[in-house]
Amino acid sequence: MSKLFWRALESVPAVAVTSLLTANMTLAETAPSVEANSVDNSLEQINRYQSSGNDSMSQVTNVNQLRDVSPADWSYEALRSLVDRYGCIAGFPNQTYRGTQSLSRYEFAAGLNSCLNQIERLIASSEAVVREDIDTINRLTQEFEAELATIGGRIDSLESRTAFLEDNQFSTTTKLKGEAIFSIADTFGDEEGEEDNDPTQTTLSNRVRLNFDSSFYGEDRLRIRLEAGNIPGFDDFTGFDSTRLGYDANNDNNIELSDLHYRFPLFNDRVTGYVGTAGLDIDDIFYVANPMLEESGTGALSRFSRRNPITLRGVEGAGVGASADFGEKLTVSGLYLAGDGAADPSDGEGLFNGSFSAGAQVKYSLLESLDVALTYVYEYQTEDSVNLTGSTASDLAREPFGETATRAHQVGLGANYQLGERFVIAGFGGGSFANEAGEGDGEAILYTASVNFSVLDIGKEGAVFSVAGGIPPQLVKNEGGEEDEDTSFLIEALYKYPLNDNILITPGAYVVLNPDGDSDNDTQIVGVIRTTFQF
Numbered sequence: 001m002s003k004l005f006w007r008a009l010e011s012v013p014a015v016a017v018t019s020l021l022t023a024n025m026t027l028a029e030t031a032p033s034v035e036a037n038s039v040d041n042s043l044e045q046i047n048r049y050q051s052s053g054n055d056s057m058s059q060v061t062n063v064n065q066l067r068d069v070s071p072a073d074w075s076y077e078a079l080r081s082l083v084d085r086y087g088c089i090a091g092f093p094n095q096t097y098r099g100t101q102s103l104s105r106y107e108f109a110a111g112l113n114s115c116l117n118q119i120e121r122l123i124a125s126s127e128a129v130v131r132e133d134i135d136t137i138n139r140l141t142q143e144f145e146a147e148l149a150t151i152g153g154r155i156d157s158l159e160s161r162t163a164f165l166e167d168n169q170f171s172t173t174t175k176l177k178g179e180a181i182f183s184i185a186d187t188f189g190d191e192e193g194e195e196d197n198d199p200t201q202t203t204l205s206n207r208v209r210l211n212f213d214s215s216f217y218g219e220d221r222l223r224i225r226l227e228a229g230n231i232p233g234f235d236d237f238t239g240f241d242s243t244r245l246g247y248d249a250n251n252d253n254n255i256e257l258s259d260l261h262y263r264f265p266l267f268n269d270r271v272t273g274y275v276g277t278a279g280l281d282i283d284d285i286f287y288v289a290n291p292m293l294e295e296s297g298t299g300a301l302s303r304f305s306r307r308n309p310i311t312l313r314g315v316e317g318a319g320v321g322a323s324a325d326f327g328e329k330l331t332v333s334g335l336y337l338a339g340d341g342a343a344d345p346s347d348g349e350g351l352f353n354g355s356f357s358a359g360a361q362v363k364y365s366l367l368e369s370l371d372v373a374l375t376y377v378y379e380y381q382t383e384d385s386v387n388l389t390g391s392t393a394s395d396l397a398r399e400p401f402g403e404t405a406t407r408a409h410q411v412g413l414g415a416n417y418q419l420g421e422r423f424v425i426a427g428f429g430g431g432s433f434a435n436e437a438g439e440g441d442g443e444a445i446l447y448t449a450s451v452n453f454s455v456l457d458i459g460k461e462g463a464v465f466s467v468a469g470g471i472p473p474q475l476v477k478n479e480g481g482e483e484d485e486d487t488s489f490l491i492e493a494l495y496k497y498p499l500n501d502n503i504l505i506t507p508g509a510y511v512v513l514n515p516d517g518d519s520d521n522d523t524q525i526v527g528v529i530r531t532t533f534q535f
Helices: 003-011 014-022 042-049 074-086 105-124 131-143 145-168
Strands: 174-188 203-214 221-231 256-266 271-280 317-326 330-338 356-367 370-381 406-419 423-436 443-456 464-478 489-498 503-513 524-534
Touching: 074 105, 074 131, 105 131, 105 145, 131 145, 174 221
Parallel strands: none
Antiparallel strands: 174 203, 174 524, 203 221, 221 256, 256 271, 271 317, 317 330, 330 356, 356 370, 370 406, 406 423, 423 443, 443 464, 464 489, 489 503, 503 524
16 A cells, blocks of 8 residues: 555544545446456565465455455455455465464454555546445454554565665675685695604684676676685695695685686577686586585595596686587587786787697586596696696606696596485596607606595485595606606595585595605695585
């Protein structure tokens, strides 16, 4: 009901209501047929105030359908008459106001309010209203005067609150999503080249990410990510890249822009395009095939176990990509990404003259629960940025030719299979065939492999226990240079336990045998308790 009409009801006696209604109406012996209006929100608003259920509203056109209203009351009969004539009340799909509860005075007043609104609209449009109905409304309004006034005040309050929210909302196109990590971690084992020298102490550190995801026409997404953290890279202390955490980030808790990229649909959603200037990574475009362990905040604890370090880590950050779906089973993707020098106009840098990755992937769903992905990436890395292992293995494997520009053909295969409702197995393998890009003729071959197994809903719904094991990238051939002497192994176990939908605690540990491909190096053990808050 309009505010003017409410003020009139609250401030004048019952007789005045009759005058107000009859002043602008045309009398008739019988009322014309009036179609039922759309569902009125008044009843739902009152019920929300009473903290009731969340049943969907559905139009009811006959008050006899409201089982929990006593038909013996005069007010019931009067309201039924108004509803039958004007179609002005709403109920629930189960044909009751509030299930098996009796009809309260406020609920009845909400129904009466609907009829008052309907009759006011008829009068405003010069439609005829029966005189007896005016008398009925006059009596009902007098009997429920206090309840109607309360409803009017609540509606005014809702309108004011809605206007405030509209005026103060952050954005109509942008959603804020956040993640905060508390990490307790330590390494156990001697530093590289040392004896009886455990180089680290137990740490308590954090990482925070804020994602501003904007959509301009529903299917697209512009992501702006701000990140701050002080989680150390353990490789700086142990001397081994394989000890790195899968979520380390240390910028002394200074806020930095880490991601800026845009995803958009093409050709009736059959193709997804990507373009970015910061933080557009290979795994943002290519399928990882490691659903239980791939995420940094909720996946594996070690860097190596998250994804194939040969094909799904590399030169990345700025560039373009696309993924095309051919039916429900086949997806073909391609990308071209440049590194940190993409924004540098200097000689030997920029989008096309510095380090870059160019690749393609074919993903195929062999079964509903079995996905396989074959990936190829060609990389060129300048002399000051060579890293063939994604910082997960030995120094030799990372830079087989030292600080020399390097070209590499990287090939990888990944798969994941869900066995029933509670078990998931996944794995990856790959090789890198590299050669010197300068005057030298050095050639090198690396390989890697890993497998993991997860049990879902163990101990609690949503909890996951995972074990993983694999061989970090190993340099098995290096013409004219050194090779890894021994094979490194990384074994990991973790248990993800959700306290609720927003808080996840993950205790676990991983062990690195023969770190840096050398059995003379001390075994490294990394223990972790990671708590992830998502909001």
